[in-house]
Amino acid sequence: xxxxxxxxxxxxxxxxxxxxxxxxxxxxxxxxxxxxxxxxxxxxxxxxxxxxxxxxxxxxxxxxxxxxxxxxxxxxxxxxxxxxxxxxxxxxxxxxxxxxxxxxxxxxxxxxxxxxxxxxxxxxxxxxxxxxxxxxxxxxxxxxxxxxxxxxxxxxxxxxxxxxxxxxxxxxxxxxxxxxxxxxxxxxxxxxxxxxxxxxxxxxxxxxxxxxxxxxxxxxxxxxxxxxxxxxxxxxxxxxxxxxxxxxxxxxxxxxxxxxxxxxxxxxxxxxxxxxxxxxxxxxxxxxxxxxxxxxxxxxxxxxxxxxxxxxxxxxxxxxxxxxxxxxxxxxxxxxxxxxxxxxxxxxxxxxxxxxxxxxxxxxxxxxxxxxxxxxxxxxxxxxxxxxxxxx
Ligand code: CMC
Numbered sequence: 001x002x003x004x005x006x007x008x009x010x011x012x013x014x015x016x017x018x019x020x021x022x023x024x025x026x027x028x029x030x031x032x033x034x035x036x037x038x039x040x041x042x043x044x045x046x047x048x049x050x051x052x053x054x055x056x057x058x059x060x061x062x063x064x065x066x067x068x069x070x071x072x073x074x075x076x077x078x079x080x081x082x083x084x085x086x087x088x089x090x091x092x093x094x095x096x097x098x099x100x101x102x103x104x105x106x107x108x109x110x111x112x113x114x115x116x117x118x119x120x121x122x123x124x125x126x127x128x129x130x131x132x133x134x135x136x137x138x139x140x141x142x143x144x145x146x147x148x149x150x151x152x153x154x155x156x157x158x159x160x161x162x163x164x165x166x167x168x169x170x171x172x173x174x175x176x177x178x179x180x181x182x183x184x185x186x187x188x189x190x191x192x193x194x195x196x197x198x199x200x201x202x203x204x205x206x207x208x209x210x211x212x213x214x215x216x217x218x219x220x221x222x223x224x225x226x227x228x229x230x231x232x233x234x235x236x237x238x239x240x241x242x243x244x245x246x247x248x249x250x251x252x253x254x255x256x257x258x259x260x261x262x263x264x265x266x267x268x269x270x271x272x273x274x275x276x277x278x279x280x281x282x283x284x285x286x287x288x289x290x291x292x293x294x295x296x297x298x299x300x301x302x303x304x305x306x307x308x309x310x311x312x313x314x315x316x317x318x319x320x321x322x323x324x325x326x327x328x329x330x331x332x333x334x335x336x337x338x339x340x341x342x343x344x345x346x347x348x349x350x351x352x353x354x355x356x357x358x359x360x361x362x363x364x365x366x367x368x369x370x371x372x373x374x375x376x377x378x379x380x381x382x383x384x385x386x387x388x389x390x391x392x
Contacts, residue, residue, distance in 0.1 A: 004375045011270070014195075015372070016203060020053060020358055021194040028274035028323075032192060033057070041281045046187040046351070047071060047157050050129055053192055053358040068157075074130035075151035075160065077138070078108040085142050094139035094346045095224045101135050102128075103217030113211035115364055124212040125357045132350040133157065137164030140343055158184040161350070166338065179337050182289045186330055189278045190348050192355025198222040198229065202356045203363050207372040212360055219356045220349045226265070229327075229352070232344040235266035236300065236331030244299065245306045252307075256316045266328030267311065273321040282329035289333050301332050 007013045022031040030037040033052050040049055044058075051059045051067050059067060084104055088097050105127070106113050112124035138148050141164075149164045159175040162183055167173035193199070202219040206212070223229035242251050255264040269276055286304075290296045308324050311317045334344050363369050 002375070004377065006377050009270075010200075015200060016195065016363065016369070017366070018194065018359065018362060019056065020362060021192045021355070023194055023271050025269070025271035025273050028272055028277050030193075030277045037189065037277050038281055041185050041188050041285075044188065045156075045158075046184045046191070046354075047129075049188050049191050050354040053354050054125060054361065070126050071130045071157070072153045074127050075134055075153060077131055077134050081108060082148065085138055085148075088142065090143060090145060092143070094136070094143055094342055095220065095230075095349070097139040097142065098135055098346045098349055099217055099220045099224070101139070102132075102220055103214060105131070105213035106211045109213070113213070115206075115209055115211065121212070121361060121364065125361060128212065128216055128353050128357050132353045133161035134164060136343075136346045136350045137161060139346060140165050140339075143342070156180070158187065162337075165343075178289060178292045182285055182333055182337065185281070185285055186333065186347065187351040187354075189281060189326060189330075190351035192352070192358065196228065197225075198352065199356055199359050202360055204372040206360045206363055207369065212357065215360055216353060216356055219352070223349050223352065224345060229345045229348040231265050231325070231327040232331045232334070232348060233341045235327050236335055236341050236344065238265045239300045239303050239307070239331070242303050242307070245303060248303065248307050248310055252310060252314060256314075264307070264311065264317075264322070266325055266331075267317070268320070268322040269325045272323060272325065275323050276325040278326035279324040279328050282326060282333070283324075286329045286332045286336075290336055293336055295336060298332065298336065300335065304329065304332060 005013070020033065022034070023029065032040060032049065033056055035044075035052070035058075040052075044052075047068055048059065048064055050071075051064060081101065081104070084101060085097065088100070109124070109127060112120045112127060114120045134151050141148050147169055149167050149169070152160050152163055155163055155175065159180045162175050162179055163173060195203075198219040201222040202215045205215040205218040210218075226234045238251070242248060251262070251264070254260045254262045255267075286301060287296070290298050290301060308328070311322070316322075330348075331341065331344055334347065335341070339347070
């Protein structure tokens, strides 16, 4: 019989070759196409990072302008999709809505579902990057019972997203440049992270030659879980539940207790055994944004900082190399911007779409890629004969 390598959780199995993102977990280093994440977060912006991830190089000024123009032309959703949103319950989690709407894109954009046509692949890529902000913003508007705000193509990518989330038809809404910058940085920090669970899901779905919209919907579904993208919502809810610095020891004790399923959300990572470089940038950004907004005494930020300080001195966390991850500080910024916690994971999905579609394109273009088909170690019953129900 066949002998297979058994590797639950894929801790030692490379599923593909990829030239997109590099992580050195011991050093706490993250590179997109060779460029360090902190440099990109500081000097670049999300659409340029999308270009870099998708095409492999930083664009020239002309290439960037062309790319931004193409994305901007595709920000609108097919008007029929308005009805699709309206079919959901208002109290649905926005991730459920985003997952459904992204999957439904293949029902609306038939001219970009042929994966063998490079032009259609390109259009699908642009459409996904362009329409995700509209989809995510509309999932929010729908949840709070406000009218949908249509994209404004005179605004940059992140300003347009904030505008679609926070503008209302009866009032003037000026997008605050501090918030735009912070939003854009959050998008950049979440854009890709090599073969994490959702990206591997997108690749596995794509390996069956499913259309790109179906594959990205699969990625959204996988991202939702609290061990993955759902951790940002869970983390802020945890920080709020802790509520004050004096209650931290109780939660640290719970996180260490093997009989308690509670984990410190926003802590630990499969690959990083050192600081998550994204968390470092996110922490600085949280300080900056809350300072600029004049809410630096935010109690949640104080709890987060103190919790981090205590955990990093605690033997349990030190010996297991558990450090804050990207989700630890992002929620504090999103909360300060005015987003409810249910929107945190959809915002992650919006940003990660850049990575998902880049990885999907890389896979489709790779002549050696085959359908993903893991094997198993069978532990069930041996061959046995069927017994009629009256004889059982
Ligand atoms: N709090 C307390 N203990 C923890 C934590 C935590 N957050 N994370 C890991 N541990 C312990 C765990 O109990 C285990 O202990 P032992 O070896 O004694 O059994 C050890 O550390 C290793 O944990 P693991 O679950 O085997 O590690 P993993 O690589 O399978 O899981 C993880 C990684 C991120 C799922 C996990 O650290 C976790 O659940 N963290 C909290 C959720 C979270 O913040 N997720 C976001 C990850 S980063 C962004 C993203 O992926 O979207």
